Structure formats: structure tokens, C-alpha cells
Amino acid sequence: MKKLAFLFCLLIPFLGKSQGLEGISQDDFAHTFSIVARDTVTGEMAVGVQSHWFSVGSIVSWGKAGVGVVATQSFVNPAYGPEGLELMANGVPAEQALTQLIEKDSGRAFRQVAFLDANGNVSGYTGENCVEAAEDLQGRNFSVQANMMLNADVVPAMAEAFLKYSDYPLAERVVEVLKAAQAAGGDIRGKQSAALVVVGPERTNNAWEEKKIDLRVDDHQDPIEELSRLLKVNRAYDHMNKGDLAVEAGDMEKALKEYGTAEKMFPENLEMKFWKAVALANSGRIEEAKPIFTKVFEADKNWKEMITRLPASGILTISEAELKEITE
Template identity: 80%
Template sequence: MKKLLLLTCLLFSAGLSSQNIKGLSKDAFAHTYSIVARDTITGEMAVGVQSHWFSVGSIVSWGKAGVGVVATQSFVNPAYGPEGLELMANGISAEQALTRLVEKDEGRAYRQVAFLDANGNVSGFTGEKCVEAAEDLQGKNFSVQANMMLNDEVIPAMAEAFVRYSDYPLPERVVEALKAAQEAGGDIRGKQSAALIVVGPERTDKSWEEKKIDLRVDDHKTPIRELERLLKVHRAYEHMNKGDLAVEEGNMQKALKEYGAAEKMFPENLEMKYWKAVALANSGRLEEAKPIFKKVFSEDENWREMTTRLPASGILTVSDEELQAIIE
């Protein structure tokens, strides 16, 4: 272990990059802990990761709906992401795909990689030159892996947490696993960035539908805590989106329910308050809507101006007289 840590220090103190080691590519240094996992009920698949490295989500986590997910870390070979997903898309299992790519990788001794396919097959690999504490552990529909950890308790803590929170939705389970890793000691260097991606169970040819969740914390003192907060915001805006769709359909009762759920999660958010007020006004409940509009306008006058523009788009369905009552 001391020799490996010395190697790492020498690389950077001498101004060298990982390209000086055979088989390693330039600027591919991302020691970290991560989890790849699948929800057996929904079929969703996820990658969660944290590292003391800037923007870890841009290089470690990969996923494709209906195909699988990949975490590639340590001295990162990013090709494991797209190439692994392509192999799994062609019907190669996670284990076979990972084995095939590891065998042709000259830098395999420095790699740490995990694959999970849409059938729930998982496979992990930890090269013998990954910095301790380094290990990967597979369970039913998940794999946890880490290197350069403070201690050897991080990996079992992640696995135990993922199993313990089995009643949680997959994204929240993944975050709990990351939290457990940090509580057990985490990255020996500390914390800096984190990421979470979730892909669906069905393949799609629409690129914008590939990821159901795509959250990144690129630089933060407490990245996992921030990731957890962003996931909560994401959930709230899921309700907002459903409310918007309900408004388009003219279903104001459903819109009120969805906007109300979002507002309950973030009661001080003006956006959520505002659209709830719009739904109330459209439902003929103008007197309930007016004080909400008034509060929003008092905090930001731009919302008042926007309100005058909504009737022309059919988003706010009130009479001219009612509109004046709202904006006065």
C-alpha cells in the first residue's frame, strides 16, 4: 500500500500524468466509491458515485435505458462506459462484457469497474494495483466498489445499507448507500463531488428519454448531502411536471393535487406556489388563489407581469375582470 501511495504522490509532485504508466490515459485519475444497482420491481438501473475529485459524474457513471449501467473508476478508462453498454446492448451479459474489455486493457491492473445489465446480472473488477482500501462486492442486482478508502469497512457498509433500505425507491436507496460509505470513512482524501444517474427498463431511440434522473454535484463541501437535496428537488419538480400536464388536459383537480404535493416538499418555492394559485383560479376558486398570487407578487414583481400574459396562451382561464382582481 505504501508503494502505491508513493507512486500517486510522485506522479503529481513531478508534474507527471497517468499517461506515463503503460496502458493508462492522460487525466484519468478518479479514485472513488460507487454503486451500480437495479430495482427488481420497476426495472430501473442506477449509478451513484462520490469522490474527492472534481466532476466525478462526468467520467465514472454511464447508463443506457433497457441495456445497463457502468461505473469505471480508479485510473479511469472511460471506454468501459460506451463499449460496455454496446456489448450489453448486443445481448452480452454484464460478466462476459466486463471480462472481454478487461482482457484487452493493458492498464487493467489500475482499473476498477462494475457492470450491471437489464437482466440484473452484475460483475465487478478491481485491479491488483488499485490503491487500498480497494474492493468490489456483488449482491443481488447490485455491485458496490471503492478504492483509496480510509478503511476496509466502506464496501460492506454500502452493501448493507442498500439491502436495508429495500423499501425505498431505487434513487433514494443508492443515496443511502453513498451516505453509509461516507459514514464508514469514505475516501481517505475527503469529499468533493458526487453524481446519480437513473435509466429506465425499456430501450428508447429518443436520446432525451435515456436518463430518468441525471444529477451532478461537481464541487461541494458536502456533495452527498447536496446530491440528496437535489434528488428531493427533482422529486418535487416531477410533481410540478405532472401538474403542468394536468393543466394542459384541463384536469384542474389533478393539477392541484400535483402542485400541492410539490409545494408541500418546498413550501417557500415561489414557482410551486404560483402554479398552485393558477390551478386554483382555473378551478373557479379565485378567492383561495388571490392571497397566494399576492404573496408571490410581493416577493417578485415579474410574476405579476407574467400573469397578464397567460390568458392569451390559455394557461390561465379567467375573465378580464378576474384577471384584474388577481393582479391589482
């Protein structure tokens, strides 16, 4: 670590905020391990990353639906993210796009970058001055890369895990890759932050549709396990959102199915219990809903007030007498 600190001090006089792809930014110092990958069935693309650095997801991971994903790390130049995605959006394949940006980057010896485009083309680069153990490895529809690792086993372990968990959904598959990296030794400095971004296969003009999953763990003792937990929560709330849409459409059977699935994933979550009970009540199954409402109200009385406000919005479609039965 003293040698690393000395190296960094030597570099500081030459560092400045990056303008485009010129120079190295002294504020963007993210030695890490990451993966960019594509699911050949769904067309989804993902970036997963972990580092012993605060908020690694804010500078390393980039993605755009229907275009591609980027991981830019080591002495990070964040311009690789937006500029790489712009090139790929204009039809430049991943390898050509990365090469083009590296060639004009005076700090390329310190960079580690990976590009993957919507066609599954992938490219990685590790500058000669990246701190060992540093390596990138590409396979069909993925690239894994790492620098400042405890040993040289990390990157091969990541590639092996990506192939091993081929039957997993892409997001869960990426998390398994990160777990494998950590199990193989991980960052020599330890653990601090992690991130996961998943984008879809089709382009969109709506900013809110760009990322299907966007999770960050900025500071945690075990960031990959926390990322894994958040992914499970994310999946559960996907079902909650589908349930909400079903309620909006008046399809209470579908709403009940979606809310029920979410509740099974997190059986102690009051929100999930409450909306499942609402769906039951709206389906005429008041007697089934009552004990669920009772349990929720006992745990938090605010939900009892909440239910009295729903009929006016049309979300709860039971009679006044039935509402009184539930709340008394």
C-alpha cells in the same frame, strides 16, 4: 499522499489518452466509491458515485435505458462506459461484457469497474494496482466498489446499506448507500463531487428519455448531502412537470394535486406557489387563489407581470374581470 504523487509521476511517461481500451489516461484520475444497482420491482437501474475529485460524474457513471449501467473508476478508462453499454445492448451479459473488455485492456491492473445489465446480471473488477483500501462486492442486483478508502469498512457498509433500505425508491436507496460509505470512512482524501444517474427498464429511441434522473454535484464541501437535496428538488419538479401536462390536457384537478404536492415539498418556492394558484383559479376557486397570488407578487413583482401574459396562451382561463381582481 507523497507516495501517491510519486507513483503518479512514475506512471506519467507511460500514460496517454486512451484509445478504446488501450493504456491509461492521465487526465482521468478518479479514485472513489460507487454503486451500480437495479430495482427488482420497477426495473430501474442506477449508478451513484462520490469522490475527492472534480466532476466525478462526468467520467465514472454511464447508463442506458433498457440496457444497463456502468461505473468506471480508479485510473479511469472512460471507454468502458460506451463500449460496455454497447456490448450489453447486443445481448452480452454483464459479466461476459466486463471480462471481454478487461482482457484487451493493457492498463487493467489500475482499473476498477462494475457492470450491471437490464436482467440484473452484475459484475465487478478491481485491478491489483488499485490503491488500498480497494475492494468490490456483488449481491443480487447490485455491485459496490471503492478504492483509496480510509479503511476496509467502506465497501461492506455500502452493501449493508443497500440491503437495509430495500423499501426505498432506487434513487433514494443509492443515496443512502453513498451516505453509509462516507460514514464508514469514505475517501481517504476527503469529499468533493458526487453524481446519480437512473435509467428506466425499457429501451428508447428518444435521447431525452434515456435518463430518468441525472444529477451531478461537481464541486462541493458536502457533495452527498447536496446530491440528496437535489434529488428532493428533482422529485418536486417531477410533480411540477406532471402538473404542467395536466394543465395542457385541461385537467385542472390533477394539475392542482400535482402542484400542491410539489409545494408541500418546498413550501417557500414561489414557482410552485404560483402554479398551484393558477390551477386553483382555473378550477373556479378564485378566492382560494387570491391570497397565494398576493404573497407571490409581494415577494417578486415579476410574477404579477407574468400572470397578465398567461390568458393569451390559454394557460390561464379566467375572465378579464377575475384577472383584474387578482392583480389589483
